[in-house]
Amino acid sequence: MNTNLDFFFEYLPFLIPIILIQFGLAIFSAIHVIRHPHYRFGNQVIWLLIVLFIQFIGPIIYFIAGRGDEDGR
Amino acid sequence: MSQWLGFLKKEWTESVKSYKLLLTFLIFSLIGILNPFTAKITPVVMEKFMPEGTVLNLPEPTALDSWLQFYSNFSQMGLLIFILLFSTMMSKELEKGTLIILLTKGLRRSTVITTKFVMGIVYWTLAFLLTFIITYCYTAFYWDQSILEHVFLAASCVYVFGILIFIVTLWGNTYFASAYGGLLVTVGVVIALFIIGIFPNTETWNPLQLLTAPPQMLIGEVAPKKLLIPFLVTMGTGIVFLLGTLLHFHKKRL
Numbered sequence: 001m002n003t004n005l006d007f008f009f010e011y012l013p014f015l016i017p018i019i020l021i022q023f024g025l026a027i028f029s030a031i032h033v034i035r036h037p038h039y040r041f042g043n044q045v046i047w048l049l050i051v052l053f054i055q056f057i058g059p060i061i062y063f064i065a066g067r068g069d070e071d072g073r
Numbered sequence: 074m075s076q077w078l079g080f081l082k083k084e085w086t087e088s089v090k091s092y093k094l095l096l097t098f099l100i101f102s103l104i105g106i107l108n109p110f111t112a113k114i115t116p117v118v119m120e121k122f123m124p125e126g127t128v129l130n131l132p133e134p135t136a137l138d139s140w141l142q143f144y145s146n147f148s149q150m151g152l153l154i155f156i157l158l159f160s161t162m163m164s165k166e167l168e169k170g171t172l173i174i175l176l177t178k179g180l181r182r183s184t185v186i187t188t189k190f191v192m193g194i195v196y197w198t199l200a201f202l203l204t205f206i207i208t209y210c211y212t213a214f215y216w217d218q219s220i221l222e223h224v225f226l227a228a229s230c231v232y233v234f235g236i237l238i239f240i241v242t243l244w245g246n247t248y249f250a251s252a253y254g255g256l257l258v259t260v261g262v263v264i265a266l267f268i269i270g271i272f273p274n275t276e277t278w279n280p281l282q283l284l285t286a287p288p289q290m291l292i293g294e295v296a297p298k299k300l301l302i303p304f305l306v307t308m309g310t311g312i313v314f315l316l317g318t319l320l321h322f323h324k325k326r327l
Binding site: 007011013014017018021022024025028056060063064067 | 092095096099100102103106107109110113114117154157158211214
């Protein structure tokens with residue numbers, strides 16, 4: 001147990017920013033998916049699943065390819 | 074000049090509103106953190122997942138491993154994501170026809186290209202600096218970096234290559250006026266560079282050297298002098314493509 005804790009603390013400087021960025025991005029994109037219900041393809045449920053469960057790549061795909069324009073196209 | 078600055082401001086606002094600033098910030102800081110992280114954790118993971126009894130003599134990771142991760146992550150995944158983000162710069166406006174109004178009101182055509190170019194360079198610089206500084210800090214914190222040579226010079230090679238790739242994308246994007254056109258041209262150019270690289274004696278001038286030589290430069294196997302000609306060729310090609318974009322856009326029917 002002690003070794004596991006040491007192991008954990010050794011990697012803490014990496015883990016904190018990585019976790020913060022990944023969760024922040026996932027939550028931010030989920031809010032964006034809900035508040036802007038216009039997509040180039042797919043629907044809200046699909047995009048929510050992609051954004052929340054595909055770490056890091058999901059939100060990028062959403063913002064590059066899936067996000068529709070404001071006028072609903 | 075005020076027109077130029079005004080259009081630059083419009084480009085900036087557009088990139089912020091389309092979440093490009095946010096994405097660039099998050100993606101490239103994550104890549105920066107992942108470089109030293111992967112280098113540090115790989116031996117540990119290998120040991121955990123090997124079957125019992127396997128004796129592995131993995132050397133302790135060094136600063137070099139961290140920088141090798143930088144050159145494989147940043148110059149492949151980083152560059153790819155950057156090009157994906159900025160590959161629709163021209164085509165979006167050309168497809169929607171939003172430029173026509175501005176151009177008939179007297180906006181100079183060269184202004185459009187130069188501001189988009191400057192904006193791309195600003196973002197590429199931001200992306201590069203973020204990844205580089207974060208990787209540098211972590212590496213300096215965990216390992217001794219004095220074993221490496223030319224850390225800054227080697228990294229700047231990747232930066233210069235990225236500028237060339239961005240200009241090529243901008244040209245393809247303007248020429249074919251579609252998002253896929255720009256991407257296809259870029260992929261074509263990179264493949265062409267790899268094919269050129271197969272032939273002997275091309276490594277003296279091939280711009281791809283700026284991507285493949287830096288890891289060897291870190292351990293002192295390649296002298297910085299050898300990269301001078303690839304560097305000049307890259308710069309020259311970049312300027313030619315930029316001028317080509319300007320000339321083409323001057324005559325383009327919108």
